[in-house]
Amino acid sequence: MTERGICGADCGSCPTKDECKGCAATGGSPFGGRCAAAEYIKTGGKAAYAQFKQMLTGEINAVLAALEIGSIDGLYELVGEFVNLEYPTPSGEKVRLLNDKNVYLGAQIEFADRGVCYGVVADAGFILVCSYGVDGSEPELIVYKKR
Numbered sequence: 001m002t003e004r005g006i007c008g009a010d011c012g013s014c015p016t017k018d019e020c021k022g023c024a025a026t027g028g029s030p031f032g033g034r035c036a037a038a039e040y041i042k043t044g045g046k047a048a049y050a051q052f053k054q055m056l057t058g059e060i061n062a063v064l065a066a067l068e069i070g071s072i073d074g075l076y077e078l079v080g081e082f083v084n085l086e087y088p089t090p091s092g093e094k095v096r097l098l099n100d101k102n103v104y105l106g107a108q109i110e111f112a113d114r115g116v117c118y119g120v121v122a123d124a125g126f127i128l129v130c131s132y133g134v135d136g137s138e139p140e141l142i143v144y145k146k147r
Contacts, residue, residue: 067142080103
C-alpha cells in the first residue's frame with residue numbers, strides 16, 4: 001500500500017522521505033516548519049485546499065502574464081530546502097528568502113533551448129518569481145509580492 005500525506009501526496013516515492021517525520025505524526029509539519037497544504041486542509045479540508053491552489057494559480061498566472069513569461073498549469077508541494085535559492089543583492093551579498101523547513105507551493109517553467117527556467121514559489125502570504133539556469137545556477141529574483 002502506498003503511503004499518503006495529508007494532502008494526498010505519494011510519500012512512499014518522495015526523495016526526502018527519510019528526513020520527513022510524516023504529516024500525521026507532526027500535525028502537518030513534516031520537516032519541522034509550516035506546510036501550506038496541511039494548514040489549509042486542517043482548517044477547511046481538501047476542498048478548501050484545492051480551491052486555494054486554484055485561486056493562487058490564477059493569481060500567479062496574472063503575474064507571469066504581466067512579465068510575459070508564460071503560465072503554469074498547477075502548483076505542487078515543494079520542500080523549502082530545494083527551492084530556497086541564494087539571490088544576489090546589489091551590494092554583492094547573497095540572501096535566502098525562504099525557510100528550508102517549510103513546505104511551499106510551486107512550479108517551474110523551463111526553456112531548455114534558452115538555458116533558463118522560471119520558478120514560482122508561494123504560500124498564503126507571498127508569491128515569488130525567479131529565474132535561474134537549467135542547472136539551478138545564477139538565480140535572479142524577479143518578483144516578491146506579498147499577498
